[in-house]
Amino acid sequence: MYCLIPKKSEYDLTGGCGAVDVLHSKTQSWWREAKFGMFIHWGLYALLAGEYRGLRTENIAEWIMHDLRIPPREYERLAERFNPARFDANRVVSLARRAGMRYVVLTAKHHDGFAMYHSQVSGYNVAEATPFGRDVAMELRRACDEQGLKLCFYYSQAQDWHDPDGIEENVPATGKNFRRYLDRKCVPQISELLTRYGDIGLIWFDTPMDMTREQSQELYDLVKSIQPDCMVSGRIGHGLGDYMSTGDNFIPLLPRPGDWEVPATINGTWGYNRFDARWKSPEALIRNLVKIVSRGGNYLLNIGPDAMGEAPERSERALEAIGEYLRRGGEGIYGCDPTPVYPYDIPWGYLTCKPRRLYIHVLEDIEEVYLLNIANEPVWACLLADGAELDLVRRTTCEGDSSWRIRMPRSERRPAGQVIRVEIREERPIFEPIRD
Numbered sequence: 001m002y003c004l005i006p007k008k009s010e011y012d013l014t015g016g017c018g019a020v021d022v023l024h025s026k027t028q029s030w031w032r033e034a035k036f037g038m039f040i041h042w043g044l045y046a047l048l049a050g051e052y053r054g055l056r057t058e059n060i061a062e063w064i065m066h067d068l069r070i071p072p073r074e075y076e077r078l079a080e081r082f083n084p085a086r087f088d089a090n091r092v093v094s095l096a097r098r099a100g101m102r103y104v105v106l107t108a109k110h111h112d113g114f115a116m117y118h119s120q121v122s123g124y125n126v127a128e129a130t131p132f133g134r135d136v137a138m139e140l141r142r143a144c145d146e147q148g149l150k151l152c153f154y155y156s157q158a159q160d161w162h163d164p165d166g167i168e169e170n171v172p173a174t175g176k177n178f179r180r181y182l183d184r185k186c187v188p189q190i191s192e193l194l195t196r197y198g199d200i201g202l203i204w205f206d207t208p209m210d211m212t213r214e215q216s217q218e219l220y221d222l223v224k225s226i227q228p229d230c231m232v233s234g235r236i237g238h239g240l241g242d243y244m245s246t247g248d249n250f251i252p253l254l255p256r257p258g259d260w261e262v263p264a265t266i267n268g269t270w271g272y273n274r275f276d277a278r279w280k281s282p283e284a285l286i287r288n289l290v291k292i293v294s295r296g297g298n299y300l301l302n303i304g305p306d307a308m309g310e311a312p313e314r315s316e317r318a319l320e321a322i323g324e325y326l327r328r329g330g331e332g333i334y335g336c337d338p339t340p341v342y343p344y345d346i347p348w349g350y351l352t353c354k355p356r357r358l359y360i361h362v363l364e365d366i367e368e369v370y371l372l373n374i375a376n377e378p379v380w381a382c383l384l385a386d387g388a389e390l391d392l393v394r395r396t397t398c399e400g401d402s403s404w405r406i407r408m409p410r411s412e413r414r415p416a417g418q419v420i421r422v423e424i425r426e427e428r429p430i431f432e433p434i435r436d
């Protein structure tokens with residue numbers, strides 16, 4: 001169905017989808033400021049790297065057990081070979097920090113049911129069932145503390161392909177007792193994660209499947225009863241989360257009020273797949289980050305470490321490039337509000353904002369920034385990279401439209417992107433509709 005945005009609200013913040021509803025609770029303020037986090041999909045599937053007994057999965061690699069119908073008794077034997085000798089939590093967290101990410105979300109338990117931490121609830125975990133014998137979550141805890149990042153956990157609350165009472169997509173739940181799974185594994189494991197690993201920023205629930213509203217509420221209340229400041233992701237089900245998660249790799253077209261996050265991959269899979277070649281360029285990832293922030297969201301970007309515990313080199317290089325952009329222009333990302341819809345298509349970049357500040361992200365090597373229909377009064381403009389003042393010419397065009405013009409100094413024109421900060425007299429950007 002076509003949805004034409006009503007003309008009157010064409011340029012309001014919400015694109016006509018409702019009132020602006022920006023809560024500023026203390027719990028979520030770190031997350032609103034953060035804007036950029038690291039997802040880590042790591043588990044036994046890394047050993048298979050997209051292939052099992054000569055068969056390759058066509059789908060995301062962490063789904064290989066499901067897709068290739070590997071029986072639980074066979075899949076669990078992967079644990080006997082899990083020994084990622086090159087895993088270094090400090091290195092992973094340092095990569096996140098250098099990329100400009102402010103939080104890290106580890107798959108504490110994915111759909112395959114294997115815990116990447118030392119669980120007392122189930123021996124099917126990285127510390128007890130593998131020759132590796134280390135607690136990945138605890139090592140990340142220490143590294144995050146040292147480097148000042150928030151630690152968060154992903155937990156698949158409904159799907160568990162290892163537990164006899166866990167749900168599996170497209171597999172009938174005949175003979176299963178989901179309540180038993182909740183009581184025996186899910187609830188106790190979530191409690192462990194929230195009691196034994198210090199302050200957790202958020203629990204990233206995923207695929208609620210047929211959970212009832214009461215069951216989703218129960219897990220939500222469980223989290224808050226142990227750590228009231230721990231956030232709960234949108235995929236707890238029934239709209240009960242503290243923020244909305246978009247579809248995987250889906251970016252809303254319009255600015256959206258409220259708290260939301262785009263979980264995304266750098267290539268075409270979450271878990272490590274050595275055959276995957278669908279790499280997004282660093283430029284495309286920077287563009288996505290800026291685009292998401294300009295529309296009011298957070299970007300949770302994934303790495304899938306391999307069986308030795310190392311992130312693919314392409315992921316590392318992409319993250320370093322984003323970090324370099326953020327070192328120059330991070331002020332125009334962290335803590336930004338959604339920017340009202342600008343009425344013209346801008347091919348070279350995006351606009352972000354904070355109270356009395358407009359940031360112009362110039363993502364291509366252009367000679368000048370020329371914006372029509374911008375009614376704000378500029379106080380002064382500078383390049384974020386070095387603070388150099390820029391000449392901003394504000395004038396009314398021959399057609400009577402407001403406009404801003406900023407010439408990019410030749411020495412500062414970079415294809416990798418530059419951010420201009422413009423202090424404005426008004427609280428927020430004022431974009432005027434296109435004349436009739």
Ligand code: H79
Nearest residue numbers: 041059060062063066067169206207248263270
């Ligand atoms: O953790 C990542 C994914 O494993 C998880 N969410 C992100 C963050 C996720 N769970 N479910 N889905 C994503 C939707 C998955 C659908 C598919 Fe399939 C899995 C499409 C292809 C593989 C299921 C199996 C549907 C078709 C085959």
